[in-house]
Amino acid sequence: MSKLLRRLLAPRAPILERDVTSLELGDGRRVEIQRVRNPRARRLRLSVDERGARLTLPTRASLVSGERFLAEHRDWLADQLARYTLDGLPTLQRDITTTLPLRGAQVPLRWSEGRFTCVDFDALAGEIIVRAPARAGDAALRRALRDFYEGQARADVGRWLPKYLPSLPRPPRRVAFKVMSSQWGSLAPNDVVALDLALVLARPSAFEYVLVHELCHLLRADHSRAFWREVELRFPSWRDERDYFHAEGRRVKATLRTLLSG
Known part of the structure; x- marks a missing residue:
């Protein structure tokens, strides 16, 4: 099979839909959460890393189910965000950073x-x-x-x-x-x-x-x-x-x- 034919027959990469939602934590803080709809996802998934929180939804999951999922995992999210909060990280500021x-x-x-x-x-x-x-x-x-x-x-x-x-x-x-x-x-x-x-x-x-x-x-x-x-x-x-x-x-x-x- 030629390279051109393989490329034509290869499955297309999934199109990810992204937006941002927010959630109020137990201490009153409101945090932003990146919301991603991924056709390959099979279930709702909440993850946290140094960039922040991310909610992944399957194609057929409703936004309401996503909001409910976030509310159910509010305490877990607060714990994970605290874990990934790092103080004292250096920044690049002209004539200030030494x-x-x-x-x-x-x-x-x-x-x-x-x-x-x-x-x-x-x-x-x-x-x-x-x-x-x-x-x-x-x-x-x-x-x-x-x-x-x-x-x-x-x-x-x-x-x-x-x-x-x-x-x-x-x-x-x-x-x-x-x-x-x-x-x-x-x-x-x-x-x-x-x-x-x-x-x-x-x-x-x-x-x-x-x-x-x-x-x-x-x-x-x-x-x-x-x-x-x-x-x-x-x-x-x-x-x-x-x-x-x-x-x-x-x-x-x-x-x-x-x-x-x-």
Whole structure:
């Protein structure tokens, strides 16, 4: 079957309908909830992450049933929102922000005038430098910061990758960086490794572990005992990094999202 024919016969991706509703919690607070109607959903589902609350409805579910479902889960929602409320997350504010997270540490930040908006790392001074014209807006600063973090992440992967390649059946086709909501990494069927950009904010050993984890999927496509033996052979302290993510992962992800979204 040709590629064109497969594409024509492939089922269409479901169309998601989105809007926003609100709910008053037991303490009187009113919170917004993203409401998504998904044709693939089989039941009502309420979820919470660092971005907020989300209610998923099957196609035939009525809005009234959704409101009733929210009311029934009001206490659970309040508990989950409290769990995902993180205080003290850094923000990027011109001439105000004095440090930025990088590789598990807070690095001094210096602001400077420049013709173009860019973010650099001065290794000798041990500081991050943001150069920007006076007219540069917040969006330009956030784009430059994202480019900076991706450049630093690629530099880390470039240092680590060569020592693991000889023991793999083939190299990854490409390494891509994304802002992921739940995963830290993945390996696509075409051998493209995707890594969460937030990893560059975590301690380097945790970042390296995720890279090794995804590389080992080139050997084993599952999470069997054989897969974990491959991981342990290359990264014996992987359990320590897993514990680190359990303790700090939510804050690391939320920090990147806050810095890049304002």
